Amino acid sequence: MKKPAFIITHLVSVALMALLLTSSRAAAQDYDDPPSRVARLSYMQGYVSFSPSGTYDWVDAFVNRPLTTGDALWTDRGARAALHIGSASIHVSESTGISFLNLTDDTVQIQINAGTLRLRVKRLGQYENFEIDTPNLAFTILRPGIYKINVSEDGYTTIVEDRSGEGEVTGGGFDYTLRSGDIGRFVGSDHLDADMDTFDDYYEDDFDRWSEQRDHHEDISISARYVSDDAIGYDDLDDNGGWRPVPAYGMVWFPHTSQIGWAPYHYGHWAYVAPWGYTWVDDAAWGFAPFHYGRWVTVDGVWGWIPCPPRPPTPGPQYVRPVYAPALVAWIGGPHFGIGVGVGVGWFPLGPREVFMPSYPVSRNYVSNVNVSNTTVNTTVVNNYYTTVVVNKTVNITNVTYVNQRVPGAVAAVSQQAFSSGQPVAHNAVHVDDREVASAPVNALTPSAVPQRQAVMGGRPTANVRPPAAIQTRAIVAKTAPPPPPPSFTQRQAAIQSNGGRPLSVAQVKQIVPVRAPTASAPQIKVAPPAVKAVAPKANPSHPIVPPSAPGAVVNSGNRKAPPQVASQPPVPQHTAAPPPPAAAVNKPPQSPPPPAAAVNKPPQSPPPPAAAVNKPPQSPPPPAVAVNKPPQPPPPTAHPLNEQLEQQHQQQVMDLHKQQDLERQQLEQQQKKESALLQQQKADAIKQQQIQQQHQQQLQQLAQKHAAEQQSLQAKQEQEHRQQEQQQKKPPPKEKPEQH
Numbered sequence: 001m002k003k004p005a006f007i008i009t010h011l012v013s014v015a016l017m018a019l020l021l022t023s024s025r026a027a028a029q030d031y032d033d034p035p036s037r038v039a040r041l042s043y044m045q046g047y048v049s050f051s052p053s054g055t056y057d058w059v060d061a062f063v064n065r066p067l068t069t070g071d072a073l074w075t076d077r078g079a080r081a082a083l084h085i086g087s088a089s090i091h092v093s094e095s096t097g098i099s100f101l102n103l104t105d106d107t108v109q110i111q112i113n114a115g116t117l118r119l120r121v122k123r124l125g126q127y128e129n130f131e132i133d134t135p136n137l138a139f140t141i142l143r144p145g146i147y148k149i150n151v152s153e154d155g156y157t158t159i160v161e162d163r164s165g166e167g168e169v170t171g172g173g174f175d176y177t178l179r180s181g182d183i184g185r186f187v188g189s190d191h192l193d194a195d196m197d198t199f200d201d202y203y204e205d206d207f208d209r210w211s212e213q214r215d216h217h218e219d220i221s222i223s224a225r226y227v228s229d230d231a232i233g234y235d236d237l238d239d240n241g242g243w244r245p246v247p248a249y250g251m252v253w254f255p256h257t258s259q260i261g262w263a264p265y266h267y268g269h270w271a272y273v274a275p276w277g278y279t280w281v282d283d284a285a286w287g288f289a290p291f292h293y294g295r296w297v298t299v300d301g302v303w304g305w306i307p308c309p310p311r312p313p314t315p316g317p318q319y320v321r322p323v324y325a326p327a328l329v330a331w332i333g334g335p336h337f338g339i340g341v342g343v344g345v346g347w348f349p350l351g352p353r354e355v356f357m358p359s360y361p362v363s364r365n366y367v368s369n370v371n372v373s374n375t376t377v378n379t380t381v382v383n384n385y386y387t388t389v390v391v392n393k394t395v396n397i398t399n400v401t402y403v404n405q406r407v408p409g410a411v412a413a414v415s416q417q418a419f420s421s422g423q424p425v426a427h428n429a430v431h432v433d434d435r436e437v438a439s440a441p442v443n444a445l446t447p448s449a450v451p452q453r454q455a456v457m458g459g460r461p462t463a464n465v466r467p468p469a470a471i472q473t474r475a476i477v478a479k480t481a482p483p484p485p486p487p488s489f490t491q492r493q494a495a496i497q498s499n500g501g502r503p504l505s506v507a508q509v510k511q512i513v514p515v516r517a518p519t520a521s522a523p524q525i526k527v528a529p530p531a532v533k534a535v536a537p538k539a540n541p542s543h544p545i546v547p548p549s550a551p552g553a554v555v556n557s558g559n560r561k562a563p564p565q566v567a568s569q570p571p572v573p574q575h576t577a578a579p580p581p582p583a584a585a586v587n588k589p590p591q592s593p594p595p596p597a598a599a600v601n602k603p604p605q606s607p608p609p610p611a612a613a614v615n616k617p618p619q620s621p622p623p624p625a626v627a628v629n630k631p632p633q634p635p636p637p638t639a640h641p642l643n644e645q646l647e648q649q650h651q652q653q654v655m656d657l658h659k660q661q662d663l664e665r666q667q668l669e670q671q672q673k674k675e676s677a678l679l680q681q682q683k684a685d686a687i688k689q690q691q692i693q694q695q696h697q698q699q700l701q702q703l704a705q706k707h708a709a710e711q712q713s714l715q716a717k718q719e720q721e722h723r724q725q726e727q728q729q730k731k732p733p734p735k736e737k738p739e740q741h
Contacts, residue, residue: 032506033366034275035104036323039067039085040232040288043214046079046094049463052456053274054489059460064281064288066273066324070486072099075115076465080207082214086230086321087122088130089218091211095153097467101133101482101525109133109482113471116150118211121165122229131480134158136189137171138479138528145180148208155474158186161199169194170479175531189477226251227307231322233288234307240286244304249297249352252304255286256664260675264296264303264349265329266412266429269422271458272451273326274492277360277503278419280327281458283426293322295375296349298407306352308374323370328356330402331443332411332432344416345447346432346440351403353377355385359446361505389444406438419447422455448501456489475524482525487512 041050041063050061053070061073067083074097075081081092085108092098096115103109106125110117111133121130121144130141135155141147145165151158160169162178169176169184172192178184187193218224221235226243228234241255255262268282268291282291290296290305297304308322332346350356355371362370367386371377404410411432418428486492491512495504 033362034360034506035068036321036366036369037086037103037105037230038232038324039071039083039090039100039103041065041067041073041081042084042233042236042288043082044075044080047076047463047465048079048081049074049076049466050458050460051099051466052458052489054486054492055453055456056488057457058463058466059457060463062281062458062460063285064268064283065271065458066279066281066292066326067100067103068273069100069103069483072097074465074467080210084232086232089120089215091118091207091214093117093207097471101476101478102480107131107480109478109480111476111478112149112151113467113474113476114151114153114155116148116207118146118148118207120146120211120215129480131478133476133478133525135474136477137169137186137192138477140168140170140479142166142168155471156187156189160184160186163199170528170531171477173529173531189475223253223307224310226253226310227289227294228309228311228322230311231289231293231308232324233286236286237289240284246299246304249304249306252297252299252306253290254299254302254304255284255290260679261409262303263407263409263412264291264305265327265347265425267426269424269459270327270419270455271422272455274486275360275503275506275509276326276358278326278446278449278451278455280329283424291327292324293328293374295328295352295354296404297351298404298410306375320369320373322373323366325356325358325370325374328374330354330405331445331447332405332413332437332440344414345419345449346411346413346437348402348404348407348410348412350375353381354400354402355382357385357389357444360503385444400442402442405442406434408434411437416447416449420449420455421452422457422459424459446503450493450497450501453489453493473524475526477526477528479528481527485514487514491515 041061044061044063048061049058050065051058051072051074053068058074061081067073073081073083073092075092075094077095079094083090083092085103088108090110093116096117097113098115098117099111099113101109101111106127107129109129109131113135117132119132119141121141124130124141124144132139132141132147132149134149134151135158137158139147139149139158139160143166145167146163147165147167148161148163149158150161160167160178160183162180162182164180166180167178169178169186171186172188172190174192174194176184176186176194178196181199183197183199185195185197218229218235221238222243223234223237227237237253241253243251243253246252259267265280265282267284268280268287270278271281273279280291282288289307293308295306297306312319327347328350329347330350332348353376355367355377356374358367358370364383364386368379368382371382372379411434412425413430413432414423414425414428415430417423418425487495487509491514492504492509495508495512496502499508
């Protein structure tokens, strides 16, 4: 009897384990986490237009807009733009159209239909894929470095410049490896004619110099000492505020603002960005990092930002890359609050060690990472929040005292209509009473509200400039198959409404079958066929490749200018890549056996096809290797003592400037405090004067009432006396008695 019972118990245990495993997998599918990073439009000059994912409309672009999968950007003639993805910078030249085919934690896939991009990748994770797709090839970045890609206006030619690093071109059934100092021209679509050259003549135009200046500004940023360089926008803090040590919080950044009573999350608007939902977009040029990472606190009545911790010199398991959050705020709401002040939505910034709870479906691990990477918070506290809000569905937090809830002027509020349509908060703000705010319930999640189309478009007008239709519909070659196009906003809006106004999970979005609008224009994605073999394009010394340059380009010939280098970073695991072959083997004719590098991680290949098979004209015998191969590179020049001295002087000037800015900031804060105190005193005096006037009015009313009562009493008395007199007059006189004789 014991044996069958044991078997039954074992079978039940196995069934329960299978059920738990199935439910856990289902839960994992239900809570597909959104990406922990986005792209930020950090700078623009001239006419730049923007098309949000799933809208097929173009509006005027605006700084600080988060960009993600499906978003597109166009820079018109004479315009420029700068974007950042973590520590990677992307500079966009004029007449350039780009869009994000995919943007996740381990994939960046950008398509460029026409124009010029310059990219600087500081770090590349072991399993990270950074790919640029053009109309005739896909370029994969294999190592950190600086790269410039130009696509001709007709989309038939792509020029790739490898300033520093290593990358791979895929197209036409071949792979081409580019290393530091290489420049390649690739012509064609189904078949690529590839030519290779080196930077013997280094072309530098205004776009290059502008990009280098922006990169240099990042490299010398003082803020990088106190905040992770993975926090997008950290370099904007140097010119717009100052760092000061605060005993309770460490180094705190204080913005230089001119508005009296300034508070975070008051000057900007709410945009609806999938999959995060309502996202704060600040008006300030520096307004990205302090509103999507870290926490806010008041010090002596002045707002300061506590950053996410910087990257350690040798990152280890304890370092978590800062996780992007749509807005680090807590929400004021509830029926009594809304009715009491006539407000639909209110919020205030989260303080140190306070937990942010996403309103979009996420896993417990995501909630932990988004908090521990942005503030000092105990994981047990995070788990308690997750259990309370997600598991138990309790959104009102009653057992937590928020430090900023009772700070005067911290809470901002607008109507439900202004919130869901992306209207500017400063122009639509509703006054709230501080006493009522202090006792109002706090919601952990963003209020449920179906977004209007204006919220997705950022409240911006229709753009006057947009890419030509021929460029928008141009086919693109990709090495990695991108995800399917996102559903239209109309479809997503209907699903959000069916979901009670809450953001959709990644799994819910995948269930929506995209229906492309009849007038929509989108490029066709062609996945490149597997490469026949890896080859090194031939160099043609008699016809060097000349990159397209803007007016004002400078050519440095003779004394070759070294390509700009990426700022030194600690080594991290990289993609498995072939070591560079010897110089004599780089430019061998196709008939020679492939160098050893071509065999790394490649299956055995058949002999290369003859030259006639690649549709090339008969080639003359190649020149001797010594004339074709790259010349040996001289060692880098030693830094001149004068340059070091100038750099030290520059750094000292920067430090003195920031000290002066901090001093001016302290003086401004003191002036603001005095003006604020004066305003408070004037307000108190006005209230007191109003009370005196009210008392005076009451006294006058009482005197008037007393006077009116006395007048009525006197009048009544007079009337009574008058009646008495009349009665006396009406009485006949008494008759005289006859005299008796």
